[in-house]
Every structure is written in structure tokens, then in C-alpha cells.
Amino acid sequence: MNNGGAKRMNGAGEEDDDEDYVNGDLDAWERTYTDERSWESLQEDESGLLRPIDNKALYHSQYRRRLRSLSSTATAARIQKGLIRYLYIVIDLSRAASETDFRPSRIVVIAKHVEAFIREFFDQNPLSQVGLLTIKDGVAQCLTDLGGSPESHIKALMNKLECSGDSSLQNALDLVDGYLNQIPSYGHREVLILYSALSTCDPGDIMETIQKCKKSKIRCSVIGLAAEMFICKHLCQETGGTYSVALDESHFKELILEHAPPPPAIAEFATANLIKMGFPQRAAEGSISICSCHKEAKVGAGYACPRCKARVCELPTECRICGLTLVSSPHLARSYHHLFPIAPFDEVPPSNLNDPNHKLQRNCFGCQQSLLNPGNKPGLLVVCPKCKRYFCLDCDIYIHESLHNCPGCDSFRHSKAD
Amino acid sequence: MASAPSKLYADDVSLVVVLVDTNPFFWRASSLSFSQFLSHVLAFLNAILTLNQLNQVVVIATGYNSCNYIFDSSSDLNQSFENGRMPVMCSSLLQKLEEFLIKDEQLSKEVPEGRIKSSLLSGSLSMALCYIQRVFRSGALHPHPRILCLQGSPDGPEQYVLFNILSVIYSFLLWLLDSNKGFLLFRYVAIMNAIFSAQRSMVPIDSCYMGAQNSAFLQQASYITGGVHHKPQHLDGLFQYLMTIFATDLHSRSFLHLPKPVGVDFRASCFCHKNTIDMGYICSVCLSIFCKHHKKCSTCGSVFGQAQSEAASASDKKRKTPET
Numbered sequence: 220m221n222n223g224g225a226k227r228m229n230g231a232g233e234e235d236d237d238e239d240y241v242n243g244d245l246d247a248w249e250r251t252y253t254d255e256r257s258w259e260s261l262q263e264d265e266s267g268l269l270r271p272i273d274n275k276a277l278y279h280s281q282y283r284r285r286l287r288s289l290s291s292t293a294t295a296a297r298i299q300k301g302l303i304r305y306l307y308i309v310i311d312l313s314r315a316a317s318e319t320d321f322r323p324s325r326i327v328v329i330a331k332h333v334e335a336f337i338r339e340f341f342d343q344n345p346l347s348q349v350g351l352l353t354i355k356d357g358v359a360q361c362l363t364d365l366g367g368s369p370e371s372h373i374k375a376l377m378n379k380l381e382c383s384g385d386s387s388l389q390n391a392l393d394l395v396d397g398y399l400n401q402i403p404s405y406g407h408r409e410v411l412i413l414y415s416a417l418s419t420c421d422p423g424d425i426m427e428t429i430q431k432c433k434k435s436k437i438r439c440s441v442i443g444l445a446a447e448m449f450i451c452k453h454l455c456q457e458t459g460g461t462y463s464v465a466l467d468e469s470h471f472k473e474l475i476l477e478h479a480p481p482p483p484a485i486a487e488f489a490t491a492n493l494i495k496m497g498f499p500q501r502a503a504e505g506s507i508s509i510c511s512c513h514k515e516a517k518v519g520a521g522y523a524c525p526r527c528k529a530r531v532c533e534l535p536t537e538c539r540i541c542g543l544t545l546v547s548s549p550h551l552a553r554s555y556h557h558l559f560p561i562a563p564f565d566e567v568p569p570s571n572l573n574d575p576n577h578k579l580q581r582n583c584f585g586c587q588q589s590l591l592n593p594g595n596k597p598g599l600l601v602v603c604p605k606c607k608r609y610f611c612l613d614c615d616i617y618i619h620e621s622l623h624n625c626p627g628c629d630s631f632r633h634s635k636a637d
Numbered sequence: 638m639a640s641a642p643s644k645l646y647a648d649d650v651s652l653v654v655v656l657v658d659t660n661p662f663f664w665r666a667s668s669l670s671f672s673q674f675l676s677h678v679l680a681f682l683n684a685i686l687t688l689n690q691l692n693q694v695v696v697i698a699t700g701y702n703s704c705n706y707i708f709d710s711s712s713d714l715n716q717s718f719e720n721g722r723m724p725v726m727c728s729s730l731l732q733k734l735e736e737f738l739i740k741d742e743q744l745s746k747e748v749p750e751g752r753i754k755s756s757l758l759s760g761s762l763s764m765a766l767c768y769i770q771r772v773f774r775s776g777a778l779h780p781h782p783r784i785l786c787l788q789g790s791p792d793g794p795e796q797y798v799l800f801n802i803l804s805v806i807y808s809f810l811l812w813l814l815d816s817n818k819g820f821l822l823f824r825y826v827a828i829m830n831a832i833f834s835a836q837r838s839m840v841p842i843d844s845c846y847m848g849a850q851n852s853a854f855l856q857q858a859s860y861i862t863g864g865v866h867h868k869p870q871h872l873d874g875l876f877q878y879l880m881t882i883f884a885t886d887l888h889s890r891s892f893l894h895l896p897k898p899v900g901v902d903f904r905a906s907c908f909c910h911k912n913t914i915d916m917g918y919i920c921s922v923c924l925s926i927f928c929k930h931h932k933k934c935s936t937c938g939s940v941f942g943q944a945q946s947e948a949a950s951a952s953d954k955k956r957k958t959p960e961t
Contacts, residue, residue: 303921342837346924405921491939493918493930498905500915525915543916548905549861551924552829585767587706617770618763621837623830626767630704630760632744 279599279612281473282620283566300481300557301407303494304347305365306340307395308333309412310376312355313386315445316415321468325415325444326382332472333376333413337369339479343557345535345550350398351376352391356384357420359391365402367536386416388450389425396428396435405492408437410460411478414451415444425450433457438482442474481557496544497525499534511539522547556623564601564615585614585626603627648888652693652772652780653685654765655787659738660701660756663789663848669872674847675734677875678787679727685884686710686726693780695768696730698737699761699788701754702744706764707733756790759827762842766831769840781887782840783864789847792854828854835862843883847872860898867896909935 261269310316310329321328337349351362351372363375391412399408410432419425432439432454440460441451447464455462465471499522509516511529521530527541535546582589583600588611590600601615602608608627610618618625657678664671682694696708708730762784769782835842841864844855851868859866869878885893907914907928918927923937933940 302924342833491920491922491934492941493927493934494921495916496919497916498914549829549833549857551905551919551926552826553833554924555826556830583767585764586771587709587712587768588771613771613774614767617767622763622766622834624759624763624827624834626704626760626763629763629827630757632702632757 279616282616283563300483302344302346302481302554302557303406304344304409304481305350305399305402305406306347306409306411306478307350307352307365307398308336309352309354309359309391309395309410309414310362311386311413311415312353312380312382313384313416314382315386315417317382318415318445321444321471326380328468328471329413329415329444330376330380332468332475334373335472336475336479337372339476341367341369342553343479344481345553346544346546352394353379354386354388354391355382357387357390359387359394361394361398365398368533385420386414386418387421388412388414388419388454389421389423389428392425392428392432392439392454396432396437399437400435403492403494404490405494407482408435409482410437410439411475412439412441412451413444413475414441414448417445417448419450429454429457440478442471444471494544496546497538498548499523499525499531499545512536561619561623561625561628562604563619564603564610567600567602567609583611583614584608585610585618588613606631648781649886650689650691650780651685651886652695652769652782654695654697654768654782654784655682656697656699656758656761656765656784657707657787658756658789658847659698659734659741660754660790661738661742662701662754663756663791667789667847667872669847669875674875675731677879679730680876681879681884682708682730683726684880688884689886691780695765697761697764698734698741699756699758700737700741701756702741703737704757704760704764705737705740706768707737754790755792756788758786758788759831762786762828762831762835766834766838766840769838773838783887784835784840784842785883786842786844786855786858787847788844788852788855791848791850792852828858832858832861839863841865841887845869845878845883847875856898865890865895866898 263269310333312326316324316326316329318325340347340349348365348367349369349372350365353360353362362379363372366372392410395410399410402408437458438460439454439458441455441462443451443462443464445464447462452462454460461477463474465474501522507516507518508521508530510521510532512532517530517532521532522534522545523530524538524541524543524545526543527538529538529540531538531545535544535550537544581591590609590611599612600609601612603610603625606625606627608625610627655678659671664674667674682696685692685694692710694708694710695706698705698707708726710726765784769784772779772782832842835858840862842858842862843864844852844859844866846852846855846866846868856866858864865882867878867882869875882895885895905914905917905926907917907926909927909929909931912928914926914928918930919925920927920934920937920939920941922939923934925934925937931941
């Protein structure tokens with residue numbers, strides 16, 4: 220816990236000689252320093268003064284890396300994306316998950332980010348479904364069935380966060396395999412395992428189970444919280460998933476959110492098919508009916524299943540009565556930005572900025588923030604390769620991660636457009 | 638950003654980003670002249686700024702050829718009067734607007750004939766959202782942002798009947814991917830992207846539509862993001878409409894009876910016959926919509942297996958029953 224290699228700065232805190240104590244011997248005020256490691260967020264500038272670390276540039280370079288890796292796969296070919304996904308999230312609730320190397324403990328961090336992930340997942344994949352599984356005392360248990368409502372999953376998860384016993388990869392995979400074999404063939408089967416333990420306690424030969432998963436075309440990905448394990452790596456390699464180990468909380472968040480956008484589809488993994496779907500209309504305002512999802516009488520604002528006329532509260536969902544998938548047309552439109560991605564912006568090399576011939580925009584085209592640092596020196600900025608407008612780094616991230624539009628290109632009428 | 642003490646940012650402080658439609662092809666034909674419209678809007682903007690000292694107003698012009706920021710109340714430091722005539726706010730806004738209109742006009746190469754062309758709403762929406770993100774970044778406490786579209790131009794040809802257009806997008810899909818020069822129908826996707834992004838950051842899009850036919854597209858935008866949509870009956874009283882409906886901050890809205898959305902249709906049109914349908918078949922690869930079962934997807938060319946969707950939903954049902 221007391222990591223002597225941590226970057227220590229003179230004057231960062233008063234408790235420099237507490238390093239050798241074990242955590243339990245520290246006073247409460249000392250513990251807050253060792254727990255939060257507040258000195259790690261400081262760095263020394265050229266004149267020896269302490270400053271907060273410039274996270275902005277750091278975040279941005281991480282984001283650029285992510286964007287590049289995404290766009291390189293997307294531009295490689297006309298990649299088909301698996302838009303209809305059936306994902307099981309397996310959460311390791313073994314003894315190892317209660318370790319406190321993540322603050323306040325691994326499991327709390329996992330729960331927090333799984334919640335964010337589930338919301339992001341449904342935002343990006345409105346037609347997909349998620350289920351939750353836990354591993355505890357060497358046994359895998361199904362927490363929630365596959366479903367499309369983020370709230371019900373999050374609620375179920377938050378009630379079950381006790382950790383105990385060993386972890387068993389094989390039991391989890393067997394259970395997932397059983398569930399995912401039932402889903403229709405057009406769906407993309409995926410498992411995301413959040414693994415805290417450094418061992419797996421299995422009843423049989425896990426290699427056979429891995430081969431079984433491979434045969435069932437389940438894409439297994441693992442995010443480790445401790446250290447790299449051969450068996451996890453082997454599993455991911457065999458089934459075409461990704462394996463990564465989180466360094467700290469922010470890294471873990473980044474790794475888990477990487478699984479939210481639809482992965483490139485592998486043609487033989489899911490067969491194309493026509494899915495029957497209903498487009499329910501909004502029920503008339505003021506009409507009273509019993510909704511099939513909460514089993515309560517409600518007034519107005521609901522949707523009626525076109526096949527069985529049962530009432531549901533929100534879309535997208537599956538009709539509880541007749542099983543028809545119910546969506547609204549904007550849900551289909553929401554998936555389209557995956558099919559029409561916008562080009563990554565280019566970073567502007569600093570040499571260009573000093574060029575007097577080069578007329579530089581003074582403000583970010585998106586948010587109007589000044590692009591000049593204090594001292595009138597231009598900071599890091601990016602340029603859209605199509606419309607040649609300059610943007611600040613924050614807008615760059617927002618545009619590519621959430622908006623999926625280039626404000627510059629959209630606010631200029633192309634001659635070809637009409 | 639305004640450097641007000643943070644505790645002053647109570648729940649009734651608003652940031653209103655107003656998107657003003659300056660499309661000359663609409664205003665030429667409108668019963669309300671553009672200058673009359675501007676006097677209504679300026680009075681409205683002044684009213685918002687005086688409702689709360691910390692309120693902020695940003696105005697973005699949505700032109701025919703371009704979009705740009707024309708006013709930002711936080712950057713104008715001098716709110717005083719100039720020679721006792723017009724407040725500086727109005728004069729700087731009008732001056733910027735004039736510059737914008739001249740520039741916008743120069744950009745148009747030829748005058749389109751036929752019906753009124755749409756303005757570049759997707760661009761100004763995207764800019765407004767970028768600005769709002771900057772406000773979100775400015776700290777934990779900030780004014781509550783919302784977007785108000787004052788739109789007169791009709792929905793673009795690409796937005797006409799929303800989901801008929803999806804079919805057009807799809808028939809262009811392969812062509813777009815092949816030739817990589819597909820500007821043609823991107824604007825529809827762009828507007829939908831902006832709406833979803835606004836929804837995700839919980840920014841309501843209010844819309845006031847001044848054109849002849851109601852805009853199906855703005856209705857959807859307001860509905861999806863939880864904003865208010867209204868089409869004034871009498872444009873002469875625009876100021877009254879703006880004040881009573883769109884001036885209230887987000888917190889106070891819960892106490893008011895604002896216009897409710899009527900009949901937002903979420904049904905889709907099939908790509909094969911362009912019929913509006915309740916139930917249909919969706920291609921699992923490209924999400925094209927069909928009214929009947931086909932053997933092959935006409936859009937992406939995938940060959941389908943047998944119609945097993947019925948069987949699948951039956952098995953789903955079986956799996957669900959014990960739990961419920």
C-alpha cells in the first residue's frame with residue numbers, strides 16, 4: 220500500500236516520514252494523505268514550483284490514441300458493425316474484489332463504472348440487450364436476464380455487492396454459454412468479464428469450455444483489475460475478444476467504455492436476418508390503462524404494442540405479452556452515426572502557428588473559446604481536414620465522442636448538397 | 638464566463654442559446670418582416686437578461702449558406718448605454734448580424750428556384766451544443782443551458798417526411814461508402830446526431846416555428862429532448878408568445894402549463910413501398926425497414942435465413958414467463 224516509489228515532492232505534504240508504517244498504524248489525518256496520494260497530482264515546473272499536472276494534454280493524447288485505433292479499423296474496409304448485441308457482463312465478486320488498492324475498494328469502483336457503462340451502452344446500442352452475472356464462492360450466478368432497460372440492471376447490481384470466496388472462470392463461461400445459445404442467430408454474442416482475482420477455481424478442464432465458447436461464437440473480453448493472467452489472455456485470443464488490465468480507476472473507466480461502441484462484426488459470427496419489430500404509437504393523453512411492465516394503472520403517456528395492444532411505459536423494449544420487439548424510429552436513427560463516422564481531426568503542428576502567412580482563427584469554431592494561451596501563445600489545437608476550421612481540444616473530444624457532427628462542415632453549404 | 642460567486646447560480650439562472658433563422662428565402666415570403674421579427678426578438682432577449690442578473694444569452698444566426706455566432710452576453714462587458722440611444726447590446730448584435738448577412742449572401746452562388754430552401758440548422762445546433770459543453774466544463778455550478786430555435790424555413794427536402802428519407806439514405810448508403818463524396822444526405826443524420834447529443838447532456842431544445850406548415854422535425858427535436866414546441870397562430874404577437882412560453886427557466890417550467898406535444902408520430906415507413914407501418918421487419922445488418930419478409934436485403938445485399946423471428950420471440954416469451 221505504502222508505495223515508496225510514488226512521486227514525492229518536497230513540501231507536498233508534511234508527513235514525509237510515515238512511509239514505513241502499515242496502514243492500520245496511521246492516524247486518521249495521516250491516512251487521508253496516504254489514501255488519496257494527493258502528491259501524485261502535482262508536478263514540478265521548470266522553476267521548481269509545484270503545479271497541478273496538466274491533465275488536459277494527457278487526456279487528449281489518450282483520446283487521440285483511442286480515436287486512431289478506432290478509425291484505423293473503420294477505414295480499413297467497409298466494415299460491418301454488429302449493431303444488435305447481446306452482452307453478458309460478468310462481475311467477479313470473489314474475495315479479491317474487496318481489495319482496497321482501488322479506492323475505496325475494487326468492487327465499489329467496478330459497480331460505479333459498470334453503471335456508467337450500462338447507460339452508455341444503451342445509448343450507443345439502443346437495440347441491444349445486456350445481462351448481468353456474478354461469480355462468488357466459486358459459483359456463477361445470474362443476476363439479471365438479458366434485457367433492454369438500464370435501470371433494472373443497475374438496481375439489481377447495487378443490491379448485491381458483497382464479496383466472498385473464490386472465483387471460477389469456467390463456471391461463469393459455462394453459464395453464459397448456456398444463456399447465449401438461446402438467442403437468435405442474428406445477434407452478436409458477447410461477454411465482458413471484470414476479473415479481480417488472480418486465480419480461477421474450476422471444476423473441470425477450462426480449455427474445453429473455451430473451445431465451447433469459440434464454437435458458440437461468443438466474443439469474450441476480459442478487463443483485469445490485478446495483473447495479467449495467461450488463461451484470460453488465452454480466452455480472449457481464442458474467441459476474438461480483447462484483454463486488458465487496468466492500472467488505476469481512470470484507466471479502468473477508459474477500458475470499460477471502450478466496449479460500448481459496437482465492435483466490427485465478423486461475418487460468420489452472426490447471420491443476417493429479418494427481425495420483426497413493432498413501432499408503437501403514443502397512447503392518447505388522458506387515457507387510463509394498466510401498463511404491462513410495472514403492472515400499475517397509469518394515465519396518458521405510454522405506448523401501445525401494435526400486435527397485442529398491451530401498454531408499455533418506455534421504448535425500446537420487448538412486449539411482455541407477445542414478445543414483439545418494440546422500438547421507435549429515432550432509435551433506429553440513433554445507430555446511424557456508427558455507419559457514418561466523421562473523420563478524425565488533425566493536430567496542428569506548432570510550426571504552422573508561427574507562420575505569419577497563415578491566418579489563424581482566434582477562437583475555437585465550436586465553443587468560441589480563445590485558442591490562445593495566456594501570454595498570447597497558441598496552445599494545442601486541432602483542425603478538421605474537410606472544412607479547415609480550428610477547434611479546441613475539449614470540443615474535439617466532444618465532437619467525436621458525443622456529437623458525431625463537425626460544426627464547421629455542417630455550417631457551410633456544400634455546392635453539391637442541393 | 639461570468640465570474641459571479643458560485644452560490645449565486647441558483648436553479649433559476651439560465652443560459653439561452655437562441656438560433657435565429659436568417660434564411661432570406663423564407664423572410665422574403667413571410668408575412669412578418671425580418672425587421673419586425675428582430676424587434677420582437679431583441680425585446681425578448683433583453684427581457685431574459687433582466688429576469689436574472691446572471692442570465693446569459695448567446696445568439697447564433699442560422700443562415701442559408703453559413704452559421705455564426707453573432708452575440709454573447711457574457712463577452713460584452715459594457716452593458717451601459719451609448720450616447721443615451723440604444724443599449725450597446727442591440728447595436729453590437731445588429732452590427733454583427735448585418736456583417737453576417739452580407740457574408741452569407743456573398744457565399745450563395747445562384748438563387749435557387751422553386752420552393753423555399755431550408756437553412757443550415759444542423760450547423761447552428763452543433764455550434765450551440767459545443768458552446769454549452771464549454772459552459773458545463775466551466776465548473777460544477779453554471780447556468781442551466783437550453784436552446785431555442787426560432788425557425789421559419791421549412792424542413793429541408795432531406796427532412797421532409799422523416800422516415801421516408803431514411804430509405805433514401807439507405808439506397809445511397811452503398812454509393813456513399815463507395816464514392817466517399819456523400820454530402821448529399823448527411824444533413825439529416827447530422828441533425829439527428831445533434832438531437833441525441835442534446836438529449837444525452839440533458840439540454841432541452843425549445844422550438845418556435847414561424848413558417849407555414851409545421852415542422853415535423855422540430856417537433857421531434859423538442860419532444861426527444863424534453864423542450865417545448867410551439868407554432869404561433871398570429872406572428873404579430875410573437876413577443877407575447879416568446880415571453881409566455883419560452884422565457885421561463887427550466888426550474889419554473891414544472892409549475893406551468895406549457896404547450897404539450899400533440900401527435901408526435903414515431904412510426905416508420907418501409908423502404909420497399911414507403912407505407913407507414915406499425916409492424917415490420919428490420920434487417921439485422923443495416924437496420925433497413927421492410928413491410929414484408931424478403932429473401933435478400935435490397936439495401937445491403939445480405940441474404941436472410943428463414944423467418945425465424947416468430948420462433949425467437951416465442952422462445953423469449955417462454956424464458957420470461959417464470960420470472961414474471
